[in-house]
Amino acid sequence: xxxTTQPISMDSYEGQEVNITCSHNNIATNDxxxxxxxxxxxxxRFIIQGYKTKVTNEVASLFIPADRKSSTLSLPRVSLSDxxxxxxxxxxxxGGGNKLTFGTGTQLKVEL
Amino acid sequence: KAGVTxxxxxxxxxxxxxxxxxCSPISGHRSVSWYQQTPGQGLQFLFEYFSETQRNKGNxxxxxxxxxxxxxxxxxxxxxxxxxDSALYLCASSSDTGVGEKLFFGxxxxxSVL
Numbered sequence: 001x002x003x004t005t006q007p008i009s010m011d012s013y014e015g016q017e018v019n020i021t022c023s024h025n026n027i028a029t030n031d032x033x034x035x036x037x038x039x040x041x042x043x044x045r046f047i048i049q050g051y052k053t054k055v056t057n058e059v060a061s062l063f064i065p066a067d068r069k070s071s072t073l074s075l076p077r078v079s080l081s082d083x084x085x086x087x088x089x090x091x092x093x094x095g096g097g098n099k100l101t102f103g104t105g106t107q108l109k110v111e112l
Numbered sequence: 113k114a115g116v117t118x119x120x121x122x123x124x125x126x127x128x129x130x131x132x133x134x135c136s137p138i139s140g141h142r143s144v145s146w147y148q149q150t151p152g153q154g155l156q157f158l159f160e161y162f163s164e165t166q167r168n169k170g171n172x173x174x175x176x177x178x179x180x181x182x183x184x185x186x187x188x189x190x191x192x193x194x195x196x197d198s199a200l201y202l203c204a205s206s207s208d209t210g211v212g213e214k215l216f217f218g219x220x221x222x223x224s225v226l
């Protein structure tokens with residue numbers, strides 16, 4: 001599976017838009033890009049997943065350029081409760097079962 | 113729908129003992145996977161079970177084992193505990209529809225080995 005690289009930490013203020021970029025140069029044709037959020041002492045929570053172009057849900061948007069070698073998670077108007085670790089993963093679609101490889105993630109800190 | 117339930121929430125053991133952790137997946141989910149999370153190593157995949165069979169395995173010693181029952185509930189066992197086994201153990205389930213699986217994680221079992 002493709003290795004991902006993302007910033008170790010980011011700081012923001014309430015009400016701002018936060019963009020976290022993830023690099024996945026060796027992504028394969030059948031791979032999807034998936035983002036999880038984790039709060040302390042809790043399990044990760046699925047945020048969004050995409051294959052190409054743009055995906056949007058009630059929580060975030062995911063932008064994926066045509067070459068798919070990177071992706072950007074966009075969190076609109078963050079609040080203090082968005083302070084968490086965000087993981088970018090490359091997930092093989094179908095077959096092979098579920099074996100996620102988590103990197104170090106990005107620690108997002110939101111302040112007043 | 114109830115989420116993924118892990119028991120116990122906290123556990124304290126001493127070196128050399130063994131421990132069994134339990135995971136009840138979301139109803140209808142047949143895939144259950146286990147992860148270990150430590151400050152130093154992050155989130156690491158242990159193993160995955162699907163329909164009572166181990167389908168994937170991570171790079172952990174044989175002291176770590178698991179099983180899945182016919183109702184999809186899963187248990188993991190760690191024998192001869194070492195100090196380094198202190199970690200948050202997370203269980204995740206999925207419906208396994210085969211398209212970029214979305215995993216649902218429980219809150220974990222915090223294991224402390226003294």
